[in-house]
Amino acid sequence: MALIAQPFRHPDSGIYYLRRRVPGDLRHIIGKTEIRRSLNTRNHQQAKAAFAVAYAESERLFNDARQGLYLEHHQPEVPAKPLPASYLPARIEASIKLSEALARYVQSISMSGRSEYVSRRHAVDYSRAVKRYMTDMGDMPIAAIRPSHIHAFAANLIQPENANVKPLATSSTRLLLARLSSVLAFSVDSGLIEANPVTASRIHKRLGSGKPKRRLDDNRGYTWSELVTLFSHAEFQRLRTAEGRPGNAVFWIPLIAAYTGGRREELAQLYVEDIHQHEGNSWFIRVIDDRPDKSVKTDSSRREIPVHPDxxxxxxxxxxxxxxxxxxxxxxxxxxxxxxxxxxxKSWRPITQRCGVYQAGRNPLHAFRHSFKTLAREHGIPKEVSDWITGHASGHIGDSYGINPLSRMALEIRKLPSIAKAAGLLPSV
Structure with missing residues (x-):
């Protein structure tokens, strides 16, 4: 029994694709063994609709090839009818420049189903990376970009020839190259070029690991004594009534982060209705991208976080x-x-320095996320519950079934020790 053709979901990006083998008798005409097209969405329902269109186009491609209507460089005498740009072979569009490839990539972002803010931010970040390449190397035809160009570009980022240009750290260089690679990978998926020159260059291997090796004494979160030191400090406690910008947000956001493991942006973007009561009169913080000015990092980031009694x-x-x-x-x-x-x-870092708990290489706000996970382990909060609270995806397919019971989460959060009492923010009983 033949299998029904379905969209292919990329295991890393989550984007759906059409992948279809070219019949053996047509490979010498089309010049490929497989048709691969990005459907430009992570939504399965949207992917199914786009897949039907892309599949029909691939059928027309095969039919045209069988009828001698496929435009190919070794058959100039065959009059060819125009073919949809979505499946023109790479050789036909090889002349397009990187700026045009970037424009197509940015246009495709709007089809991803992300919020307006996330799409806009994504477009800005990736455009900046590609424009930096064009500044250093020129607006080249994408088919002319070679691995040697990628290596030269990376070298100029780390050690600029222009003394007035600030060199980038290796981590920043890796990020910029990854964004450039994404745009070029989109060009591969769109049939504009055959291979991604960034991937072919193996530049990331040359640059070394993106993260330093973890040491046994490396603690990216605050210890209990550091948490108490921070929250008992007079400068911090005065921030409760601070006005202006950022005002009392510098008091509340670190505290909420310590008790929830929430990301800084998740907490800073909250609306009044996001702090609400659920079953059993327990209070929760809702993290969701339901407005244009709100975003989430991943799908698992959309969640309800129980509010600790403190x-x-x-x-x-x-x-x-x-x-x-x-x-x-x-x-x-x-x-x-x-x-x-x-x-x-920017406001929190100097406070940690004056409190004597600043540590180079540790993100002063993100450190609360690590601290929360450590405290959860120490005080018996099961891993699956702490993952629900922090919005970490477990990677186990079974965890995608069912719902996360809010009553259980509200009960488990009470196992956390009282940082506020230890720091003198609340009276000890």
Whole structure:
């Protein structure tokens, strides 16, 4: 029994593709063994609709090839009818330049189903990477880009020939090359070029590991004593009533992060209605990208986070009670290029330095996410529950079935020790 053709989902990117083998008798005409086209979406329903169109186009391609209507460089005498650009062979569109490939890539981003803000930010970041290549190497035809060009580009990023240009760290160079590679991979998927020159260059192997090897004494999160030091410090406690920008957000966001493991941007973008009561009168923080100015990092990031009783006792609800729905919890935070929370990070780092807990290589705000996971392990919160709370995908297919019971999460969060009492923010019983 023949299998029904289905969209192929890329295991890393999650983007769906049409993948179809070229019949053996047509491979010498088409010049490929497989047709591969990006469907430009991670949504399965959207992919099924786009797949039907792409599959029909591939059928027309095969029919044209059988009828001698396929345009090929070794058959110039055959009059060919125009073919859809979506399946023209690479040789026909080899002359397009990198700037045009970038424009097509940016246009495809709007089909991904992401929020407007995420799509816009994605376009800005990836455009910046490609434009840096064009500044250094020129707006080349994409078919002319060779691995040697990629190596020369990487070398100039790390050691610029122009003394006035600031060199990039290896990690920043890797990120920029990865974004350039994504645009060129899209060009491969679109049939514009045969191979990705960034991948072919093996430049990432030459640059070494993207992350340093983990040492046994390497702790990316705060220890218990460091948490107590931070939250008991007089400078931190005065921030509770701070006004202006960023104001009291520098008091609340680190505290909420310590008790939830939430990401800085997830907390900085909250709306009043995102802090709400659920079954059993327990309070939860909803993380969701339901507005143009809200985003999530991954699909598993959309979640409900139980609120620890300490946060209620500290007055978290005073931030939302009596406030109009549709307003943000921290209205003083303004969204700029690095999101709402960039100013929080800039304000928090010097506080950690003055408290004596700053550690080079440790992200002062993201460290709370690591601390939460450590405390959860130490105090018996099961891994699957801490993953639900922090929005970490387990990678096990069985975990995608069913729902995460909120009552269980609300019960387990109480196992966390009281940082606020240890730091003197709440009276000890």
């Amino acid at each position: 946060l209620i006792a500290l007055g978290l609800l005073s931030l939302v009670q009596g406030r109009e729905p549709g307003t943000r919890v921290f209205p003083q935070l303004v969204k700029v290029s690095d999101g709402f929370a960039g100013i929080i990070s």
